[in-house]
Every structure is written in C-alpha cells, then in structure tokens.
Amino acid sequence: MSSIPTTEYLKKCTSACPGCSSSLILRYVLKAAGPNTVLVVPACCTSILQGAYPNTSFGVPVYNVAFGSSAAVASGIAAACEFLGKDTNIIVYAGDGGTVDIGIQALSGALERETNFLYICYDNEAYGNTGMQRSGSTPLGAKTTTTPTGKTHLKKDLDRIISAHNIPYMATSCASYPKDIYAKVTKALSIKGPKFMHILAPCPPGWRYSSEKTIELGKLAVKTGVWAMYEREYGKLKLSSPTIAAIRKRTPIEDYINAQERYKNLEPAVLTRIQQSVEYNLLLLERESREEENNEAEERT
C-alpha cells in the first residue's frame, strides 16, 4: 500500500454508478501513469464518467474519439509526441465493445505498426453504456437485453488474438486486485512499444448484483478460474499468483454463477459447457507455463 501514491487524478466525483469497478481501475491506472499522460477514450462508459461540459472530473487530458478509432488516434498522438520529442504516456482506455467488436481492426493495426502506447480494455462483458446489449465479450449463458434467454456463443478469446501479434508486453488483471493493476501498468509503461492490458470489470447493473459485491465477484471470477490473470513479455507467459492458486485448487463455479442475476435459470447443459471451457483454458495456460519452466531448466543445465 505504501508504494502506491496517494495523489488522485480523478476529481470528486465521476458520474459512475455506485459500485462501478471502471472508476476503481482508472484510479489505479492514473496513479501508476502520473500526470504526464494523455487518455484516449472511445464511446464507452468512461466518456460519460467525465461529466458535463465545461467541467470534467478527469485530472489528465482526455481525447473523446469515435468508437472504432481509438487505437488509430493513439497512433497519431504517438507519432506527434515522437516528432516533438515528448515522453508522454499515451493510454487508450476502452470498453469491451470498443475493443473486441468495433475497435479490433484499429487495435490490430496499431499493434502491427508498433505504436508506442498502452491499450487498456476494461471488460464488463456487454455494451454497458447503451443499456447492456450483447457484445463479443459476453460469456456463454449470460442474459443481456439482446439475449434475453442467455447468450448461445462462447466469449471471444481476445487475449490469444492479441498475443498472436507478439507484442512486447500484454497482461490480464481484475478490478478486485488494485495492487496488481498498479504493478502491471507501471511495468507496461516502462517498456517501449505496443502494450495491452485486459481487465475484468464487474458491473452491478449489468451483471445484476447488489453494488457492494463488486470486489467479491471479481475475486470469485479469479478463484473459480473463469478469469485468468497472467502477463506475457515477448510471448513468454508468467501466471499471476491468484491464478496459480486457482489452477491448484478452485472454488466451485456455481458460487460465481449463482451470485449473479444474469445467469438466472441457467440450464445444466450450458453450465457444463461453461465449466468445460474454463477447465480447457486453465489447462492450456498450465501446460504452457510448465513447458516454459522446463525450457528454462534445460537452458540452465
């Protein structure tokens, strides 16, 4: 706790819903980034958290841009900063709709051009700002306003798409672990080149649970293995400690499912399929990290 600065870059108070994890994440992102930062925000909840013109609750410069263009705008800002010799942190703070569905081609392009920026996707698993419509990031079985009987497809595996770009640094985290977010953002900003972070953001009105359970649910998502926390440096996988613990021994997935109204009346067959996908994801991660450990051991001998 002592290492995290007490300075707040969000003024009192954003117009986030009570119990919103997005403003919690942004607090720690900005603490790690400091005042020498430019935020690029596409259409998402964060574009309304700022409040009404001519006042804003954000203490750093913000560009509000069109939905699909956030990474492209960041590329432009990065080029301008390089030309002027400025050492500014360029951070895109986008929701899951603006990353997984609409912004993915701009993001892929910026990663390919090796733009020097950090892209943060805070994932509440639906289009929260417009009233919880289904996005590519919505998990299987979750009810949204456009999937009233539960989504019939699996969540898009964004992290593997991003890691296929072989970028210098990518990480996943969860709103319930602010120290982890702080450490990962600090590390990401110390590296030159494209960086990506994917952060799970529990959403009280969207996931339909009462507002005080935000931190609890985020922790449950990690403990049940639904959400895996790790980082990759030049493709090299390093699992974070909560996920290592979850691989060894995990909480039953029903604890996470039953805590949310969006999974109400879930069919047993769908639950089994969710469980299988979670197990498979953890198996892949475990296998990969074990292979890397073996490789390291071989190199040493």
Next chain:
Amino acid sequence: MSNQMNRVRLAMSTPRDGACGKTGNWRTFRPVVDKETCNACGICAMYCPDGVIDEEYNIDLIYCKGCGICANECPKQAIIMNREASDE
C-alpha cells in the same frame, strides 16, 4: 483586443470537483465508521471506487454514493450502512 480576437476557442473542459454534481444525494445507505473497532488497515480506502475515503478514514459524504463496498470488504466490520433517513 486583437490578441483576444485571434485566440482559438476550443471545446475544452476544465477539471473541477463536483463536475458531475454532488453525487452524495444518490445515496440510500450512509456508511458510518466505528473508529474504535477500526484498525486502520486501509482496505476500505483502497477499494473505494471514487476515492472519497481519506487517510484518516473519514468519508466525504458530499460525494459518497453509498455503494457499500467499504462496509462489505472491511475485515473488522467497522463500517456499517445506515438508511439515509435514520437519525444515526
């Protein structure tokens, strides 16, 4: 005069407290800290989404939205949520 004429007017906002109004009036339940049970661990201030809890664990009731995360996460149960209309 000419200086002012040449100034480019940009649609820029200035950072200010209360840019989204006094969000404290959204609250249904008010957090009350029991300073005797509190062991100053800082978990409530760490998890507060809006950062309205200061270093001495006083809650800024002008802006606290009453989400209840602090009361839910407090390991000592030193924070209780009281209904806003009640006297305590």
